[in-house]
Amino acid sequence: MYKIVTRRPLNPAVTMIEVEAPYVARKAQPGQxxxxxxxxxxxxxxxxxxxxxxxxxxxxxxxQVVGASTEKLNHVPEGxxxxxxxxxxxxxxxxxxxxxxxxxxxxxxxxxxxxVAKKFHELGAEVHCVIxxxxxxxxxxxxxxxxxxxxxVIMTDDGSYxxxxxxxxxxxxxxxxNDDYDEVITIGPMIMMKFVSLMTKKYGVKTVASMAPxxxxxxxxxxxxxxxxxxxxxxxxxxxxxxxxxxxxYDEAMDRSRTYFDFERKAYDxxxxxxxxxxx
Amino acid sequence: MPNMxxxxxxxxxxxxxxxxxxxxxxxLGYTTEMALDEAARCLNCKNRPCVGGxxxxxxxxxxxxxxxxxxxxxxxxxxxxxSALPAVCGRVCPQESQCEKFCVRGIKGEPVGIGRLERFVxxxxxxxxxxxxxxxxxxxxxxxVIGSGPSGLTCAGELARKGYEVTIFEALHTAGGxxxxxxxxxxxxxxxxxxxxxxxxxxxxxxxxxxxxGKTLSVDELLGExxxxxxxxxxxxxxxxxxxxxxxxxxxxxxxxxxxTRINLMGxxxxxxxxxxxxxxxxxxVGGGNVAMDAARCAKRLGSDVTIxxxxxxxxxxxxxxxxxxxxxxGIKFSLLCNPVExxxxxxxxxxxxxxxxxxxxxxxxxxxxxxxxxxxxxxxxIEADCVIMALGTSxxxxxxxxxxxxxxxxxxxxxxxxxxxxxxxxVYAGGDxxxxxxxxxxxxxxxxxxxxxxxxxxxxx
Numbered sequence: 001m002y003k004i005v006t007r008r009p010l011n012p013a014v015t016m017i018e019v020e021a022p023y024v025a026r027k028a029q030p031g032q033x034x035x036x037x038x039x040x041x042x043x044x045x046x047x048x049x050x051x052x053x054x055x056x057x058x059x060x061x062x063x064q065v066v067g068a069s070t071e072k073l074n075h076v077p078e079g080x081x082x083x084x085x086x087x088x089x090x091x092x093x094x095x096x097x098x099x100x101x102x103x104x105x106x107x108x109x110x111x112x113x114x115x116v117a118k119k120f121h122e123l124g125a126e127v128h129c130v131i132x133x134x135x136x137x138x139x140x141x142x143x144x145x146x147x148x149x150x151x152x153v154i155m156t157d158d159g160s161y162x163x164x165x166x167x168x169x170x171x172x173x174x175x176x177x178n179d180d181y182d183e184v185i186t187i188g189p190m191i192m193m194k195f196v197s198l199m200t201k202k203y204g205v206k207t208v209a210s211m212a213p214x215x216x217x218x219x220x221x222x223x224x225x226x227x228x229x230x231x232x233x234x235x236x237x238x239x240x241x242x243x244x245x246x247x248x249x250y251d252e253a254m255d256r257s258r259t260y261f262d263f264e265r266k267a268y269d270x271x272x273x274x275x276x277x278x279x280x
Numbered sequence: 281m282p283n284m285x286x287x288x289x290x291x292x293x294x295x296x297x298x299x300x301x302x303x304x305x306x307x308l309g310y311t312t313e314m315a316l317d318e319a320a321r322c323l324n325c326k327n328r329p330c331v332g333g334x335x336x337x338x339x340x341x342x343x344x345x346x347x348x349x350x351x352x353x354x355x356x357x358x359x360x361x362x363s364a365l366p367a368v369c370g371r372v373c374p375q376e377s378q379c380e381k382f383c384v385r386g387i388k389g390e391p392v393g394i395g396r397l398e399r400f401v402x403x404x405x406x407x408x409x410x411x412x413x414x415x416x417x418x419x420x421x422x423x424x425v426i427g428s429g430p431s432g433l434t435c436a437g438e439l440a441r442k443g444y445e446v447t448i449f450e451a452l453h454t455a456g457g458x459x460x461x462x463x464x465x466x467x468x469x470x471x472x473x474x475x476x477x478x479x480x481x482x483x484x485x486x487x488x489x490x491x492x493x494g495k496t497l498s499v500d501e502l503l504g505e506x507x508x509x510x511x512x513x514x515x516x517x518x519x520x521x522x523x524x525x526x527x528x529x530x531x532x533x534x535x536x537x538x539x540x541t542r543i544n545l546m547g548x549x550x551x552x553x554x555x556x557x558x559x560x561x562x563x564x565x566v567g568g569g570n571v572a573m574d575a576a577r578c579a580k581r582l583g584s585d586v587t588i589x590x591x592x593x594x595x596x597x598x599x600x601x602x603x604x605x606x607x608x609x610x611g612i613k614f615s616l617l618c619n620p621v622e623x624x625x626x627x628x629x630x631x632x633x634x635x636x637x638x639x640x641x642x643x644x645x646x647x648x649x650x651x652x653x654x655x656x657x658x659x660x661x662x663i664e665a666d667c668v669i670m671a672l673g674t675s676x677x678x679x680x681x682x683x684x685x686x687x688x689x690x691x692x693x694x695x696x697x698x699x700x701x702x703x704x705x706x707x708v709y710a711g712g713d714x715x716x717x718x719x720x721x722x723x724x725x726x727x728x729x730x731x732x733x734x735x736x737x738x739x740x741x742x
Contacts, residue, residue, distance in 0.1 A: 023496050037453060043546060043554040044453070069554055084453040086490035216541050216555075219451050219492055220677055221461075221518040223535035233522065233529060238679070255531050255630040263556035 002036075002085040005058055007078040010140040014064045014108055015074060016050065022057030024087045030115040031093030031210065031242055034059060035218045037084040038072045044216055045069050048112040048187075048241070049088060059087070062111030062140075068267035089218040090241045093208075095119060098182045100126040102174055102205075103149075104167050104196050106188025107133060112210060113187040114141050114148065121148040128178070129153065130170040132192070136161035168195050175203045183208060186245060190254045197245035207245035211236045213257055228252050283320035286389030291396055291602075296609035300580050303465045303549060306606055307371070310393075315400040319347035321385060321392045329382035330394060336726040338362045340379055340394055347397060356405040359398060364434040364725055367406055367472045370399025372463060372570075373722050374600045406475060413482040419443035421739050424508040426493045426680065429457020430721045431712030432514035433476060434728030435735075440483040442736055447508075448480075449491040454545060457516055458713075459721070461545040462537070464574050466581075467603075470544075494679035499687070503707055510707045510735045513695060514728055517674045517713035523566070527623030528670075532558065532632035536567070536575040536671035543578050560584045560667030564635050566620055567671030568592065573603040575669045576612045586612045587663060591619040591640050591653040617641065619653065621660065623668055634662045674718045684708070692717055701731030702738075709735055 003020040010016055024034060033048045047061040065074050076082055093116050101120050105113030110131045120127045127148060132155040133139050139154065139161060146152050153170040154162030163170055171184070184207045186196040193209040200207040215225040218237045225236035230247035234240060292308040293299070299306050310318065322344040330340045339358050346355035359366045375381075375395035383391030421444050425436045428450040436446045454460055456473040477487065493499060493515070502508045520535035522528055539557070542548040546555035563579040565572050568590035576586045588607070590597060593616050597604055608614070618637040626633035639659035642651035676693045688696040688704035694717050695710040697703045703710045711727030713719055 023491070027496065041547070041552075041554055043556075072554075084490050086451070086453070086492060087495065089492065089495055216538060216546070217452060217518075219495075219518070219679060221520070222538035222541055223520045223522070224538045226529050228529055233524070249529075252529055252630060256529065259531055259558065260556035267554065267556070 001081040001083060004076055004078055004080050004082065005056075010062065010111075011138040013138065014062060014111070014140055016060055016062045016111070017073075018051075018058045018060045019082065019085055020057060021059050021085045021087075024059045024085065025052045025054045025057045028052035028059055028088040029092030030119040032088035032090045033218070033241060034061065034085060034087030034089065035215075036061075036073075036082055036086075038069060038076060039083050042072065042083060043069050044084075044218070045073075046089075046212065046215055046218060046237075048210065048212065050111045050115055059085075062108065064108040066268075067264045068271035071268060071271045086218070090237060091239075093119065093185070093242060095123055095125075098125055100128075100178070100181050102128040102130065102171070102178070102181050102184045104130045104171050104184060104186040104188070105132070106167055106192040107138075108140075109188030109192075109210075110141060110145070113185070114144055116185055116187070117145060117148040126150050128174055128181075130155060130167050130174065132156070132167035132170070132188070133161075134158065166195075167192060168199050171196060171199060175200070175205065181205050184245075185242075186210070190250055190257065193245060193248075194250035197248070197250070201246050208242045209245035209248055211241050211243060211248070211253065213253060214259060226256070282323050283317060285321060288321075288390045288393040288396070289314045289318045291393075293606075296606075296611070299466065300577070300610035303581060305469050306466050307602075309403055310396055310400045315347055315397060316350070318393050318397055319344045322348075323384055325384050327384075329384065330379040330392075333379045333382040334362075335378065335720075335722045336362045336729065338379075338398075343401065344392070344394075344397060347401065352401055352404045353408075355401045359401060363722075364437050364729065365430060365476055365721070366398055367402035368430070368459060368468060368476070369722050369725070370395055370402050371468050372720075374720060376601050378722070406472070413479060415482075415484040416441055416443045418445060421445065421509045422447070422507060423735060424449060424502045424506070424511045425514060426499075426511065427451075427457055427514040427516055427712075427714070428455035428477070428487065429459060429514060429516050429712065429724065431516075431714075431724035431728035431731075432457065432512065433480060434725045435512045435514060435711070435732045436485050437480050437483065438729055438732030439735060440480060440485045442732075444736075445484070447486040447488060449493050449497070450487065450489045451492040451515075452545065453489050455487050455489060461541045462571065462574070464540065464544055464578055466577070467574065492679070494683040499680060499684040499705075499708060509739055510709060512701070512728070512731055512735065513680060513703070513708065513710040513714050514712045514724070515677060515680055515714045516724075517676045517718040519675045519677050519693075520670065521672045521675060522670055523620065523672065525620060525622055527625065527632070530623055530625050530632045531630055532560070532666055533623060533668045533670070534558075536565070536571045536669050537674065539575050539578060539669055540571070549578075549581065557582065558667055560665075562665045563587070563667040563669060564589055564620075564663060564665040565669045565671055566590075567673070568597040568599060569671060569673065570599045570603055571673075572671035573599045573607045575671050576607055577610060579667065579669065580610055580612055584667065587615050587665075588612060589615045589618055589620060589635070589637060589663070591617065592650065593617055593642060596650050615663065617653070619655070620668075624662070632666055632668055634664045635668055636660055636662050674713075676714050676717060680714075699730065700734035701727060702734055
């Protein structure tokens with residue numbers, strides 16, 4: 001059992017939990033992920049690591065309630081326990097030789113983009129960030145991003161904060177002003193990463209995208225996380241989760257991610273009803 | 281007087297049409313009367329060819345003689361001298377290509393049902409309340425075992441009985457390895473595996489789940505700051521193989537590992553399980569091994585129509601005979617001598633709609649001694665399917681190798697180890713599928729046992 005040491009809502013739908021997992025904390029690097037199970041009957045859900053503290057022995061992940069399992073996780077209070085927590089899995093973000101980087105995050109993906117930005121900042125790279133949200137009320141980690149970046153562009157789809165439009169608008173502006181990015185790193189919804197990659201391709205900037213496909217074990221065993229990268233099949237759990245954004249077959253990946261859509265919809269409704277009944 | 285009946289006592293089983301809708305064990309086990317009758321078929325011959333056919337050389341005629349004498353615990357003790365998991369092996373060993381293959385009774389008629397008798401003895405033993413095992417006197421030495429499948433469990437048990445402080449590190453959240461995530465409940469009830477693991481815990485073995493060695497901790501850390509005197513790698517062969525044909529990443533194409541893990545480890549077949557599983561209408565399983573049979577029978581139980589596609593003929597199916605028979609009885613179709621060449625999506629979709637196959641014929645024997653399947657040009661045809669399961673075998677996971685300095689592997693990714701399990705790295709031993717690539721439970725067990733002996737010998741000599 002793994003204790004949730006702190007629990008901090010970042011916006012009405014997004015929560016950060018800090019979990020006591022000393023072995024994972026010793027090794028965790030930005031870009032890697034963990035898999036957790038809320039209870040004995042729980043499914044194994046992967047989350048990218050958003051922060052870790054080897055001294056305290058804790059690892060933080062940020063989640064948005066999107067289905068039954070995250071709904072369940074949302075009901076575990078601070079001081080409560082989750083059944084399983086394993087990691088760190090996958091390969092860390094590659095940082096070597098990168099002096100100037102632009103990080104493009106979308107929605108809850110920004111939770112994962114942040115530790116990557118922080119890492120580059122600590123390594124002394126020039127860090128530019130474009131972070132996008134639907135609307136002002138759900139912006140997360142603004143201060144943290146500000147502290148970790150040399151330049152921060154916030155985008156909202158509805159223009160209620162920062163610049164109006166999606167992240168590619170802000171990215172294009174930066175690409176026009178800066179022709180010396182060593183790399184663009186994009187983390188967020190697949191459709192966003194697809195368009196970010198299309199744009200950076202136009203500008204000829206190397207791009208890395210962080211994939212979060214369906215998976216079970218996270219160690220290379222199930223093959224559920226297959227991603228086509230440059231015509232080759234890769235396992236996101238062991239070969240990734242970060243891949244060359246210009247080579248990923250996003251359409252295939254998006255389709256594969258919808259495999260259990262109907263099941264998840266129903267399970268989520270059932271879980272919500274269950275929790276509503278408990279409240280009554 | 282031996283019983284000279286030519287045929288084995290048949291195994292009582294659930295009716296095919298009932299069992300293909302549930303996950304209860306298919307084979308129900310011999311009654312005492314059947315076991316006595318079957319045991320009496322053993323001639324107790326001098327040559328004992330069956331013993332040579334057993335990978336761990338169980339004294340088969342001796343345990344059968346104990347059954348005849350109605351001393352079932354005595355029979356269990358004899359099996360236990362050589363096998364750590366009799367209840368498991370009695371169920372999953374390919375007896376027809378091991379002990380029973382050499383049985384003298386098999387020359388005219390059917391061999392003695394050795395596997396069925398082994399299972400009977402183990403189930404008899406397990407049904408009786410056993411006194412709690414006492415912890416052996418500690419010898420002050422610590423061994424780490426990586427992986428809790430058959431080879432890891434065996435190695436851990438052997439060492440614990442000798443007084444070693446043993447910790448098993450398991451990557452998944454439940455111990456048991458392939459016995460838990462791979463082999464379905466209807467073939468090997470998980471309660472049997474749990475019982476074996478509980479037995480090890482009584483001996484003092486610690487089981488640490490959620491520990492991915494190579495990620496969470498490294499082999500060098502186990503030997504260094506964690507103070508283990510030796511490490512046994514029994515991490516199995518978990519990496520699924522694919523065919524690398526067009527369409528393999530379409531929605532609806534899975535590895536057998538994924539389907540089996542969802543069902544067995546995650547319990548996705550149960551109503552109300554959190555882990556989803558696809559309920560297909562028509563499933564094609566590619567492959568002819570035990571894993572293919574397991575995947576096919578699981579898909580059937582999920583309500584799908586199922587066809588197994590295998591490139592050789594029935595005689596070459598590598599699965600246990602019994603699994604093939606069970607699969608057929610349960611209504612699984614076999615499309616033999618054909619091989620997928622492409623997986624096709626539906627129009628305007630990225631989900632599987634059909635599999636294009638090509639007919640094969642058998643040519644000259646290949647390196648494995650089996651006749652090599654050769655494509656018949658122009659014989660392509662399509663089979664409709666909304667689910668395709670690839671059961672083509674597995675290879676060892678590179679995670680430990682890639683994070684352990686000085687650990688040699690062969691070109692198939694198997695860890696290089698001598699017959700007693702010593703790897704190229706000091707204090708590191710390996711065995712089971714991690715060394716050989718996917719093989720059988722009994723071979724993995726034998727390797728775990730041999731390595732335990734070597735570890736004991738080497739550490740005692742220090």
